[in-house]
Amino acid sequence: MTLPETEIPAAKQLLEAALLSSPEAVPMAQLRKLFEPELAADTVRRLLESLQEDWQARAVELVQVASGWRFQTRPEAQEKIARMIPEKPPRYSRAVMETLAIIAYRQPVTRGDIEEIRGVAVSTPVLRTLEARGWIEVVGHREVPGRPALYGTTPLLLDDLNLRSLQELPPLAPLGEDVVLPEAS
């Protein structure tokens, strides 16, 4: 189903309202359901691209991420918006971030695999923090004694990092390369 010229503005407004009122990225399949009869994916994509242009010079932008389309604030604006909010987004500890990196780059991995790479035990709260954030999940079990859980990353992690697929993760540094280490360690 394509769209007559005259109905384009209303269709764009509806897409805009749907995306603005959704806290998470909206998949294409859902966006098509906004219209009766349903629009072709191509038509919706063209409308989205046109909407993207309309928002180009604003402090909010329309982006495509792993699980669909979403409006988000631009970083320059976000810095100023943060002034209004008394709390700062806290940072994750190194244990949490290293565990996340291992799961992201080596998935699927068991807790034992993570401990082997880090050389220390992985505490339960570290995994629970990542699960509660919706960034990792159990994707299966390794068929060895004890059937340990295998962890993988979720589409939400990609969404939250503005990525469309795991291929877009930053490439790993070559093994053994002398990286700039933070002062303390």
Add this chain to the structure above:
Amino acid sequence: MTLPETEIPAAKQLLEAALLSSPEAVPMAQLRKLFEPELAADTVRRLLESLQEDWQARAVELVQVASGWRFQTRPEAQEKIARMIPEKPPRYSRAVMETLAIIAYRQPVTRGDIEEIRGVAVSTPVLRTLEARGWIEVVGHREVPGRPALYGTTPLLLDDLNLRSLQELPPLAPLGEDVVLPEAS
């Protein structure tokens, strides 16, 4: 502090981004903090009114409510948006969940108590959302000037959480230490 003509578009864009990224109404005092130096309330109000006009013919509108300003979907658009049934069930905002948690664990509490614990103002819609859901209710009034309402949780909340009594709520102690703060969502 007033604003030179040339800075008006950028100021409006920043207000727009701040309001679009907040599901709850933003009080004037907070909006003023977006600017450095802070703008006068009058200046901000004029910018907001101009923004309101820009959005007049859209499916989302800028409105002023008791606790501040917010963008919201127009009811006609909302009906159509409801057609695209989300795959994931909707979630309550952080403000709603934290308010509920405080009432559940510290009841009976006044709105002032909640604000003191959260460190930010509690907007009326937050309390109304919880009341409409039947999870909290006014259980009395504190005998101090103004006789503020005391909130408590209802048996329905316990039913919905599959608990038989408030004693079955998860204990507070261990988590306060362990949990790494998830970032604002």
Add this chain to the structure above:
Amino acid sequence: MNEAADLLEVPLAEPIAKVRGEPFVGLPQDLYIPPEALEVFLESFEGPLDLLLYLIRKNSLDILDIPMAELTRQYMEYVEAMRSRRLELAAEYLVMAAVLIEIKSRMLLPRPAAVASDEETDPRAELMRRLMEYEQMKQAALTLDELPRNGREFAAVQVWVDETLNQRLPQITARDLLEAWAQVLSRAKINQHHRITREQLSVREHMTRILRRLREQTFVVFHELFESGVTVPEAVVNFIAILELVKESLVKVSQSEAYAPLYLSLAESASELPS
């Protein structure tokens, strides 16, 4: 290490410890570590591999040809320092000490000439592989942490939606409730910390803000200085700022008659009240 410390961020670019007000950014060369700081130093390492990498990089050692005697010596000094101060030593550190000593002693043994050049028989091979793999992941963690993140560098947009128009109501569990409470608590801690260090500053900030406003407006009605919606601590700081300004004779408060509105003006410009 306790679990809370395991999760708490030690900002890497900042001094990791302060001893008698002096910031310590790196470990001193001679390995003298003030006892008060040792524990903090050690907690900044994520385990024995992290400590070894630190020693290798600090001494510009070649990770592909590690001088085992030197590395083991330095590592053992740390372990001994920890033990002598009765710090709780994670088992992993002791296991690694044993591994290092074993590698060192195997290297002292003569190897058959035929396989001496074969890398696989290098007693250090496994350790070097682990160090490199960990270093790679450590770097990846830093890079991931720097990626723009939802809720930090940008925020997903969501406007108000009337709940009554939503057909599906959000479901919650008791666990969600507990997590929300934990968020409140931990934020309360952050804010508390904030208040201790910033209190004086924020009074000064409010003083400046009020002065700036008076410069533009000449007269300001007292209650206009308190926007509705400000938090109680903010209002209090604001009020203290006004008192401070009056005390320092920067601002005058005037009233034309009893119960009339209070006006604030700059001390130097105060002449007559607006009618």
